[in-house]
Amino acid sequence: MTRFFYILCAVATTAAFSPHSQAAADDRDVVEYREHIMNTLNEQAAALGEILSGAIPADSAATHFEAVALTASTALKAFAPKVVGGEAKPNVWSDWQDFERRMKEFEKRTAEAASTAKAQGKDASLADLVDAFTCKGCHDVYRDKKRGK
Amino acid sequence: MTRFFYILCAVATTAAFSPHSQAAADDRDVVEYREHIMNTLNEQAAALGEILSGAIPADSAATHFEAVALTASTALKAFAPKVVGGEAKPNVWSDWQDFERRMKEFEKRTAEAASTAKAQGKDASLADLVDAFTCKGCHDVYRDKKRGK
Numbered sequence: 001m002t003r004f005f006y007i008l009c010a011v012a013t014t015a016a017f018s019p020h021s022q023a024a025a026d027d028r029d030v031v032e033y034r035e036h037i038m039n040t041l042n043e044q045a046a047a048l049g050e051i052l053s054g055a056i057p058a059d060s061a062a063t064h065f066e067a068v069a070l071t072a073s074t075a076l077k078a079f080a081p082k083v084v085g086g087e088a089k090p091n092v093w094s095d096w097q098d099f100e101r102r103m104k105e106f107e108k109r110t111a112e113a114a115s116t117a118k119a120q121g122k123d124a125s126l127a128d129l130v131d132a133f134t135c136k137g138c139h140d141v142y143r144d145k146k147r148g149k
Numbered sequence: 150m151t152r153f154f155y156i157l158c159a160v161a162t163t164a165a166f167s168p169h170s171q172a173a174a175d176d177r178d179v180v181e182y183r184e185h186i187m188n189t190l191n192e193q194a195a196a197l198g199e200i201l202s203g204a205i206p207a208d209s210a211a212t213h214f215e216a217v218a219l220t221a222s223t224a225l226k227a228f229a230p231k232v233v234g235g236e237a238k239p240n241v242w243s244d245w246q247d248f249e250r251r252m253k254e255f256e257k258r259t260a261e262a263a264s265t266a267k268a269q270g271k272d273a274s275l276a277d278l279v280d281a282f283t284c285k286g287c288h289d290v291y292r293d294k295k296r297g298k
Contacts, residue, residue, distance in 0.1 A: 029204030036196040040189050040216065047185040047223075055178030060223040067189065067219045074196075074209040 031085040034078035035148075040071045045133055052126055061126055062117040068133075069107075069114035076103040087148035091141070102138050109134065180234040183227035184297075189220045194282055201275055210275055211266040217282075218256075218263035225252040236297035240290070251287050258283065 048064050050056040082093045092099050109132035117124045197213045199205040231242045241248050258281035266273045 026204055029199050029202065033196055033199040033205045036192040036199070040192040040196075043185040043189040043192065044220075047182055047189075050178050050182040050185070053178065055175055056182045056227075059226060063219050063223050067216050070212050070216045070219070071193075074212050077208060078205075 027083045027085060030078075030081045030083040031088075034075070034088070035086055037071055037075050037078050041068060041075070041135070044068045044071065045135070048126070048130065052130065058122065058126065062114070062121070062124070065110070065114040065117040065129060069110040072103075072107045072110045076100060076107070079103070087143050087145055089142050089144050089147065099138075099142060102134070106132075106134055106138070176232045176234060179227075179230045179232040180237075183224070183237070184235055186220055186224050186227050190217060190224070190284070193217045193220065194284070197275070197279065201279065207271065207275065211263070211270070211273070214259070214263040214266040214278065218259040221252075221256045221259045225249060225256065228252070236292050236294055238291050238293050238296065248287075248291060251283070255281075255283050255287070 044064050044067050047056075048061065048068075051058050051061050051064070079088070079092060079099070084090050084093070113129040113132035117126070117129055193213050193216050196205075197210065197217075200207050200210050200213070228237070228241060228248070233239050233242070262278040262281035266275070266278055
């Protein structure tokens, strides 16, 4: 069905299609799913970056924060199945308690930022609100971009 | 500031960095911004695809629909500046009235789907709701993936 979407939405990404066992297919789905979530966070953070730079008007800033918060709320669950793969390092699961704590903190802070952005509208200080993006601290510990190649 | 985010979030994408005029920088920002929005739609549609395939539990389905609807609500404005570039074909702007109508329809239908998904919860028929994803009809007319290379 993922492929249905790929065709339906004519997306840029084309997954390699090779025969595999059902188990392998399931694992690949788990990895792809969490990658779609992390990529969404990446794209929305970058959109906010364009706004913060002043290149793009801030009209949609609160909506971007809300999209980030919503997506953050789906992230921890996406990592719950212990399937090593993609850019996630194995310590995501061996240090699960710490990973979970950081993810919940990220979820909480982005939700607060979205709420503030919505309430304050054009008066919101976007530069302060992006403090909720604690990506790097977590990526330094739990992500290895080379693993995803 | 986009680069600030790229560093902050240690994203996979690395933009080519070459000297350019301020005008060129602005145009590039406009193109990149709308690409971040369309890529978000792509990632969230693919996440829903994983759920529809049965590979991933549907726990976050309504949240994904909501993220799609929010992002769709930012899309038309992102195309408003007439900056030809990326995968967008020039007829986005020469046929603006049609493009605008389709984008508003997409925004409306994804908002309705998100609302239904939230209201019906686990009883929602995701297969029916994805009818809101009218991506292909629009991409066939207004997108040329080769242009983005």
